[in-house]
Amino acid sequence: MSRFSKLLAAALLLSAPALAAEPFPGVGRPATPAEVKAWDIDVGPDFAGLPKGSGSVERGMTVWEEKCAVCHGTFAESNSVFTPLVGGTTAEDVKTGHVANLKRPDFPQRTTFMKVATVSTLFDYIRRAMPWNAPKSLSDDDVYAVLAYLLNLAEVVPDDFVLDDRTIREVQGKLPNRNGMTLAHGLWPGPGFGTEKARPDTANTGCMKDCKKAVEQVSALPDYAWNAHGNLAQQNRRIGAVRGKQTGPEEAEADAAAPARALAERQGCLSCHGVSSRIVGPSYAEVAAKYRGQNSAAGLVEKVKAGGEGVWGSVPMPAQPELKDEEAKALVEWILAGAPEK
Amino acid sequence: MEMTRVRPAGAESARTDTFDNDSVASGRIRRAPENFLSREQITQVSQGRRDFLRSSFLAAGAAVVGTAASPALAQSAGDDAILTPQPWATTLGQPVASNPYGQPSKYERALARRQSPGLTQTTAASVSFCPLQGLFGIITPSGLHFERHHQGWYDVDPAKHRFMVNGATPEFVRTPKVYTLDDLMRLPPVSRMHFIECGANTGMEWGNVAVPTVQYTHGMLSCSEFTGVPLRTLLEDCGADLKKAKFVLAEGGDGSAMTRTIPIELVLSGEVMVAYGQNGEMLRPENGYPLRLVVPGVQGVSWVKWLRRIEVGDRPYAAKDEAIHYIDLMPDGQHRQYTSIQECKSVITTPSGGQTLLDKGYHTISGLAWSGRGKIKRVDVSMDGGVNWVEATLQTPVLSKCLTRFTAPWVWDGRPATLQSRATDETGFVQPSYGQLRAARGTRSIYHNNAIQSWKVAESGEVSNVQVL
Numbered sequence: 102m103s104r105f106s107k108l109l110a111a112a113l114l115l116s117a118p119a120l121a122a123e124p125f126p127g128v129g130r131p132a133t134p135a136e137v138k139a140w141d142i143d144v145g146p147d148f149a150g151l152p153k154g155s156g157s158v159e160r161g162m163t164v165w166e167e168k169c170a171v172c173h174g175t176f177a178e179s180n181s182v183f184t185p186l187v188g189g190t191t192a193e194d195v196k197t198g199h200v201a202n203l204k205r206p207d208f209p210q211r212t213t214f215m216k217v218a219t220v221s222t223l224f225d226y227i228r229r230a231m232p233w234n235a236p237k238s239l240s241d242d243d244v245y246a247v248l249a250y251l252l253n254l255a256e257v258v259p260d261d262f263v264l265d266d267r268t269i270r271e272v273q274g275k276l277p278n279r280n281g282m283t284l285a286h287g288l289w290p291g292p293g294f295g296t297e298k299a300r301p302d303t304a305n306t307g308c309m310k311d312c313k314k315a316v317e318q319v320s321a322l323p324d325y326a327w328n329a330h331g332n333l334a335q336q337n338r339r340i341g342a343v344r345g346k347q348t349g350p351e352e353a354e355a356d357a358a359a360p361a362r363a364l365a366e367r368q369g370c371l372s373c374h375g376v377s378s379r380i381v382g383p384s385y386a387e388v389a390a391k392y393r394g395q396n397s398a399a400g401l402v403e404k405v406k407a408g409g410e411g412v413w414g415s416v417p418m419p420a421q422p423e424l425k426d427e428e429a430k431a432l433v434e435w436i437l438a439g440a441p442e443k
Numbered sequence: 444m445e446m447t448r449v450r451p452a453g454a455e456s457a458r459t460d461t462f463d464n465d466s467v468a469s470g471r472i473r474r475a476p477e478n479f480l481s482r483e484q485i486t487q488v489s490q491g492r493r494d495f496l497r498s499s500f501l502a503a504g505a506a507v508v509g510t511a512a513s514p515a516l517a518q519s520a521g522d523d524a525i526l527t528p529q530p531w532a533t534t535l536g537q538p539v540a541s542n543p544y545g546q547p548s549k550y551e552r553a554l555a556r557r558q559s560p561g562l563t564q565t566t567a568a569s570v571s572f573c574p575l576q577g578l579f580g581i582i583t584p585s586g587l588h589f590e591r592h593h594q595g596w597y598d599v600d601p602a603k604h605r606f607m608v609n610g611a612t613p614e615f616v617r618t619p620k621v622y623t624l625d626d627l628m629r630l631p632p633v634s635r636m637h638f639i640e641c642g643a644n645t646g647m648e649w650g651n652v653a654v655p656t657v658q659y660t661h662g663m664l665s666c667s668e669f670t671g672v673p674l675r676t677l678l679e680d681c682g683a684d685l686k687k688a689k690f691v692l693a694e695g696g697d698g699s700a701m702t703r704t705i706p707i708e709l710v711l712s713g714e715v716m717v718a719y720g721q722n723g724e725m726l727r728p729e730n731g732y733p734l735r736l737v738v739p740g741v742q743g744v745s746w747v748k749w750l751r752r753i754e755v756g757d758r759p760y761a762a763k764d765e766a767i768h769y770i771d772l773m774p775d776g777q778h779r780q781y782t783s784i785q786e787c788k789s790v791i792t793t794p795s796g797g798q799t800l801l802d803k804g805y806h807t808i809s810g811l812a813w814s815g816r817g818k819i820k821r822v823d824v825s826m827d828g829g830v831n832w833v834e835a836t837l838q839t840p841v842l843s844k845c846l847t848r849f850t851a852p853w854v855w856d857g858r859p860a861t862l863q864s865r866a867t868d869e870t871g872f873v874q875p876s877y878g879q880l881r882a883a884r885g886t887r888s889i890y891h892n893n894a895i896q897s898w899k900v901a902e903s904g905e906v907s908n909v910q911v912l
């Protein structure tokens with residue numbers, strides 16, 4: 102507190118003691134213990150906040166296959182929706198706490214288990230954010246179970262392992278990259294890590310003239326990459342000092358998206374269903390092919406609204422209670438019509 | 444792909460496939476490489492010889508495009524856009540409030556948020572990039588602010604949004620409290636302009652050139668005026684023990700319930716803000732409506748959206764986005780953890796990759812500079828790949844942890860050039876070259892790439908993304 106604000110505080114105390122004690126009367130209210138408990142779900146690296154519970158590798162496999170495998174793959178190795186969770190670690194890494202493959206520039210992937218140094222991070226994140234389309238729906242026991250299964254896939258714990266609020270502490274000592282983090286850098290905006298004296302790790306100068314002998318150009322955009330982002334002419338203003346380079350055919354203006362497509366985007370449908378490719382749920386092309394000519398629109402309208410599972414796999418589609426009947430109908434008709442862009 | 448060369452004025456038709464567009468046909472634009480001004484004349488103009496321009500009216504008329512050969516043009520009375528009355532000057536326009544919430548001109552649709560194909564597999568855990576190549580000044584229009592969502596965005600009902608402050612244990616906060624938006628908007632507000640940059644901005648370019656334009660190289664960058672309440676005020680209101688506290692945890696109210704650790708010193712500085720306002724209106728839903736944290740100078744992931752809770756504690760939290768992602772891989776296989784500051788950086792936005800200069804002669808080089816450690820002190824610009832530099836002009840205002848717009852004049856002689864900008868902040872730190880950055884951190888880090896960007900200008904006027912050590 103500056104000297105000035107100390108004076109100000111003292112003045113306030115003298116003139117209006119009630120105000121100084123409570124600077125903003127009537128603003129906010131105490132949180133109830135139940136409210137704090139409902140929201141304060143973080144689990145720290147020292148395991149503060151860890152709930153009681155337990156889960157076996159075996160139980161974890163069941164939950165995994167129901168709720169997780171569709172995005173992450175049966176062995177948590179899939180790269181199709183998210184980056185892989187498991188792979189790239191060795192028994193030697195479990196001993197040293199350093200993942201050796203991280204030193205290899207040619208190693209293709211960095212999986213979660215190659216990076217994570219704190220097992221609390223995994224528990225905390227699975228509990229708060231997974232499954233991806235139904236976060237916070239797992240019981241604490243199932244969070245333990247899923248994490249036990251992942252640790253087993255990563256060859257950190259054996260097949261008969263039971264993870265609980267006690268054994269998780271032993272697991273911390275076996276994480277393959279537990280010693281893989283450093284705080285020795287100048288990019289933390291406060292002290293607290295003992296790094297306050299850390300300097301930036303580059304030291305360019307403001308040289309103005311004849312700063313180097315030659316210009317060493319080491320990389321340029323390959324020809325094939327010019328059109329990977331569409332027609333750049335349509336990504337630049339058509340007036341002014343420059344124009345965008347023509348890197349593809351002129352595309353029609355995208356302002357006439359089918360209302361149903363806009364609706365599908367707004368409702369988040371397209372996060373799980375691609376028009377032609379499977380993401381979490383089936384593609385709309387697959388849905389249309391399955392139901393075409395079956396007079397099934399009414400049934401599908403109910404399905405879109407109520408959600409469900411089992412037809413395309415065990416990952417449930419969330420209910421859409423806010424969707425109006427006519428909106429659900431428009432969506433279904435659009436899907437059965439092949440989900441056109443416009 | 445072959446660049447469509449622009450035909451010279453006086454050719455049968457100067458309209459081309461590339462620029463087949465009304466504004467080009469207006470005749471305002473002179474064609475490369477047959478500039479209607481000679482180099483000497485350009486020099487005269489740049490020295491203020493405006494009388495020369497007036498006497499050259501006929502010459503300019505001769506360069507007007509969209510009609511037949513130059514003899515006919517020389518005889519024409521002038522520019523059709525002037526001589527023919529336009530509909531907007533001769534008929535009645537639209538009434539007020541036709542667009543209750545105004546929209547940009549239909550001619551501006553090119554400037555839009557875009558995804559980088561192949562970067563992510565699903566649009567709800569993805570990024571859209573801000574079109575820096577077409578923006579002016581320092582404020583990002585709210586509708587063009589870059590997006591990064593981890594589990595999709597929601598338009599949260601503000602009447603049902605709550606903000607909670609509590610302690611890791613009871614000793615950190617005397618009275619854990621709940622605030623509604625009604626509460627927060629009664630408190631004394633502050634409004635400040637700050638940049639927000641994703642820690643992974645320019646991340647695709649660590650190893651080599653990967654993407655064509657500044658939208659994709661640097662477009663996870665935006666700048667707004669934010670309005671809200673300093674977090675410090677709220678912590679004091681709850682009786683937080685600010686001597687005991689060392690860190691706070693910020694948590695979002697969306698599906699991902701994003702969490703990040705923030706050092707208490709930043710909170711005590713008064714800079715960290717619980718914000719509801721952005722550019723004079725409420726936050727946009729994609730940017731965290733109705734409440735987000737603003738952490739000036741720090742990477743965007745810490746600016747937790749749909750902010751629902753702050754916890755006060757004394758040790759970092761190792762949240763997913765500070766223990767698995769947003770960690771910087773060094774050549775020795777160690778990861779730097781809790782890297783957060785966005786160090787001094789700059790980029791030229793005009794001309795930039797994927798653009799084509801229409802002509803030799805005078806151009807304004809324009810770009811953005813910023814530093815997570817404070818104000819920009821100066822920006823230098825090089826046209827020869829970093830051998831020689833000239834100091835750019837900084838547009839005002841120049842604010843701490845805010846974008847700064849710089850400009851530099853440039854008369855392009857039509858020969859290949861490599862444009863760079865190099866920013867220096869008030870701490871004296873100078874933005875590094877790719878060679879320097881890679882010497883320190885290798886090429887596999889993903890995050891915090893603040894190297895000097897190079898744009899190569901070819902004789903055709905085409906600008907492309909290159910890397911120079």
